[in-house]
Amino acid sequence: MMMEASFDTEESFDDPSCLAPQPPGSVSPARRQTVKEVKETKATVNCVTFPLPGEGPEQQLLKPNDWSYCDYFWADKKDPQGGACIPGIEVLLQKQLKGKSLQKEMAEFIHERIKIEEEYAKNLSKLSLSPLAALEEGTLGEAWTQLKKSLHDEAEVHLKFSNKLHSEVEKPLLAFRGEHFKKDLKKYDHHIADLRKQLASKYAGVEKARKALADRQKDLEVKTHQLDVKAHKHEEDIKKARRKSTQAGDDLMRSLDFYNQTQCKWFEEMVTSSMELEKMEVERIEFIQTHLRQYTTLRHETDMFNQSTVEPVDQLLQSVDPAKDRELWVRENNTGDVRPVDLDI
Amino acid sequence: MMMEASFDTEESFDDPSCLAPQPPGSVSPARRQTVKEVKETKATVNCVTFPLPGEGPEQQLLKPNDWSYCDYFWADKKDPQGGACIPGIEVLLQKQLKGKSLQKEMAEFIHERIKIEEEYAKNLSKLSLSPLAALEEGTLGEAWTQLKKSLHDEAEVHLKFSNKLHSEVEKPLLAFRGEHFKKDLKKYDHHIADLRKQLASKYAGVEKARKALADRQKDLEVKTHQLDVKAHKHEEDIKKARRKSTQAGDDLMRSLDFYNQTQCKWFEEMVTSSMELEKMEVERIEFIQTHLRQYTTLRHETDMFNQSTVEPVDQLLQSVDPAKDRELWVRENNTGDVRPVDLDI
Numbered sequence: 286m287m288m289e290a291s292f293d294t295e296e297s298f299d300d301p302s303c304l305a306p307q308p309p310g311s312v313s314p315a316r317r318q319t320v321k322e323v324k325e326t327k328a329t330v331n332c333v334t335f336p337l338p339g340e341g342p343e344q345q346l347l348k349p350n351d352w353s354y355c356d357y358f359w360a361d362k363k364d365p366q367g368g369a370c371i372p373g374i375e376v377l378l379q380k381q382l383k384g385k386s387l388q389k390e391m392a393e394f395i396h397e398r399i400k401i402e403e404e405y406a407k408n409l410s411k412l413s414l415s416p417l418a419a420l421e422e423g424t425l426g427e428a429w430t431q432l433k434k435s436l437h438d439e440a441e442v443h444l445k446f447s448n449k450l451h452s453e454v455e456k457p458l459l460a461f462r463g464e465h466f467k468k469d470l471k472k473y474d475h476h477i478a479d480l481r482k483q484l485a486s487k488y489a490g491v492e493k494a495r496k497a498l499a500d501r502q503k504d505l506e507v508k509t510h511q512l513d514v515k516a517h518k519h520e521e522d523i524k525k526a527r528r529k530s531t532q533a534g535d536d537l538m539r540s541l542d543f544y545n546q547t548q549c550k551w552f553e554e555m556v557t558s559s560m561e562l563e564k565m566e567v568e569r570i571e572f573i574q575t576h577l578r579q580y581t582t583l584r585h586e587t588d589m590f591n592q593s594t595v596e597p598v599d600q601l602l603q604s605v606d607p608a609k610d611r612e613l614w615v616r617e618n619n620t621g622d623v624r625p626v627d628l629d630i
Numbered sequence: 631m632m633m634e635a636s637f638d639t640e641e642s643f644d645d646p647s648c649l650a651p652q653p654p655g656s657v658s659p660a661r662r663q664t665v666k667e668v669k670e671t672k673a674t675v676n677c678v679t680f681p682l683p684g685e686g687p688e689q690q691l692l693k694p695n696d697w698s699y700c701d702y703f704w705a706d707k708k709d710p711q712g713g714a715c716i717p718g719i720e721v722l723l724q725k726q727l728k729g730k731s732l733q734k735e736m737a738e739f740i741h742e743r744i745k746i747e748e749e750y751a752k753n754l755s756k757l758s759l760s761p762l763a764a765l766e767e768g769t770l771g772e773a774w775t776q777l778k779k780s781l782h783d784e785a786e787v788h789l790k791f792s793n794k795l796h797s798e799v800e801k802p803l804l805a806f807r808g809e810h811f812k813k814d815l816k817k818y819d820h821h822i823a824d825l826r827k828q829l830a831s832k833y834a835g836v837e838k839a840r841k842a843l844a845d846r847q848k849d850l851e852v853k854t855h856q857l858d859v860k861a862h863k864h865e866e867d868i869k870k871a872r873r874k875s876t877q878a879g880d881d882l883m884r885s886l887d888f889y890n891q892t893q894c895k896w897f898e899e900m901v902t903s904s905m906e907l908e909k910m911e912v913e914r915i916e917f918i919q920t921h922l923r924q925y926t927t928l929r930h931e932t933d934m935f936n937q938s939t940v941e942p943v944d945q946l947l948q949s950v951d952p953a954k955d956r957e958l959w960v961r962e963n964n965t966g967d968v969r970p971v972d973l974d975i
Binding site for chain 1: 678680681689692696697698699702704705706707718721725728732733735739743753754757760762763765770774778833836882889890893897908911916922925926929930933934936940944947950952953956957960961963965966968969972974975
């Protein structure tokens with residue numbers, strides 16, 4: 286299933302050498318002579334066998350120019366503290382875990398912003414209800430009342446901003462890759478770690494078989510050069526030793542075969558898993574990009590809506606008219622327009 | 631001086647009747663007969679003399695269609711609680727005092743707004759320094775860093791807004807009409823109140839003279855109809871009484887003249903003062919209008935500057951590139967690109 290998942294998104298790549306294991310067979314004398322030389326072209330590190338630099342056929346990257354995870358995490362990472370090595374797959378999994386916590390931290394940051402907006406809105410709408418200068422009259426009074434009201438409108442704009450920040454940015458960032466995520470990652474981890482364990486035991490098998498073969502071959506040498514024994518009994522011993530040596534050779538070929546098959550399984554698992562993880566990282570980055578874009582869109586909206594809260598104030602300030610205000614006030618407060626005249630008898 | 635002040639700003643107006651007082655003179659018999667009728671065409675209220683409705687020549691407003699203070703505050707205002715009356719000038723002065731305190735309240739309101747902006751800016755720049763998700767890498771990391779920085783820029787915008795609100799709106803509103811203002815108003819008050827006192831004493835003088843004249847006339851009547859006395863002595867008495875009556879008539883004419891001159895002084899003072907106060911009210915309204923306009927201008931600027939804080943974030947979000955980020959990360963964190971190969975003998 287992971288195989289498919291990876292091939293859904295990635296074109297298939299040229300089979301690596303290990304996908305075509307040599308068929309098991311008996312050790313030919315020629316082969317036996319090459320063992321030493323062969324050993325010098327490869328090195329087995331933590332039970333994984335790599336060609337030595339400059340040895341073996343040239344390797345092409347599985348996905349050239351793509352910096353694909355599947356091409357760069359084959360070796361184990363030396364622990365800087367010189368402790369245990371970290372498998373390449375671990376490095377990829379840790380990257381995912383770090384990404385997950387960063388995404389959570391971004392949500393936290395947005396949450397803090399939301400709180401600031403709510404506080405600001407609260408203060409603005411509180412002030413807009415203040416009775417200050419409520420007794421101002423006429424057209425000036427209307428403009429002033431609208432100015433105070435505009436603070437309430439501003440508060441609404443910032444409240445809307447904080448609500449949308451919550452539903453359209455904070456919540457999605459928190460929801461993306463829920464609590465199952467870490468369990469899912471563990472699966473990759475366990476699966477590949479298990480294959481590495483198998484690889485180790487198979488490698489031990491190879492070492493054991495190799496030693497057994499060596500012993501048998503030594504024994505055969507000794508017997509062939511023995512002279513001081515009865516000829517017919519001697520022939521028997523040599524035949525027996527040669528049979529056992531051939532047997533040991535076959536055992537070695539078989540365990541080599543088991544080892545290579547297991548390493549191949551691990552290889553395939555590494556390729557598909559790392560490509561899965563690579564896909565997940567692309568998704569994470571694009572998801573965050575989308576939601577930070579949403580943040581800036583909401584910020585732009587807020588500034589635009591804010592503009593509109595001032596316009597009605599501007600209009601009423603335009604039409605402030607001292608003459609009109611005087612008329613209104615004089616109509617209400619005049620004491621009489623009859624002028625005094627001279628008194629006479 | 632106030633006279634000038636008012637004529638600086640107002641075209642002079644048609645002389646009201648009282649500016650042309652009748653010349654003092656002796657009471658002609660004809661005049662004496664008209665006293666009763668004359669009394670019915672005028673009424674003296676709180677020592678100010680007004681024509682009765684429909685009586686006397688039609689009055690044109692001094693500044694028609696202008697609702698000028700100088701045309702509408704001649705009578706005293708009845709105190710709703712039926713207590714002492716409030717002179718018209720008082721009503722105008724109270725309007726000024728109210729305007730002064732409203733302007734102070736507006737400054738207070740702006741001050742509250744300034745505090746809200748400062749608090750908001752403080753919170754934004756504090757959050758912009760948060761270490762949250764600081765470990766995000768590559769192009770996404772750059773965009774995130776810019777997003778956090780943009781909160782600092784927003785804070786700067788709101789801080790600038792609050793500073794300008796302080797220097798360009800709050801301070802001018804507080805400074806307009808400083809502590810001398812109330813003292814200046816008191817001057818109008820005292821000056822006119824003083825003229826009203828003089829008017830009252832002159833009116834008392836008129837009443838006294840009127841009574842004296844009435845007594846003298848009665849005495850003359852009596853003497854003229856006395857018959858049972860010596861003819862020559864009788865003639866003497868009548869002459870004497872007639873002289874005293876004429877004397878009392880002249881006294882009355884003189885005190886009427888004093889009264890009318892004082893009322894005329896008060897009238898002129900009322901016209902110039904009320905026009906001064908009218909001018910001051912126009913100035914107050916225009917001053918506040920100008921500074922509330924400055925408030926809305928600053929608000930618009932703030933929204934515009936805010937827009938610009940988001941643009942660099944948008945640009946960096948545009949150029950977020952998962953492939954590039956993978957390359958950067960793989961270059962740094964890869965464990966090895968040499969693929970495993972089959973192990974053989």
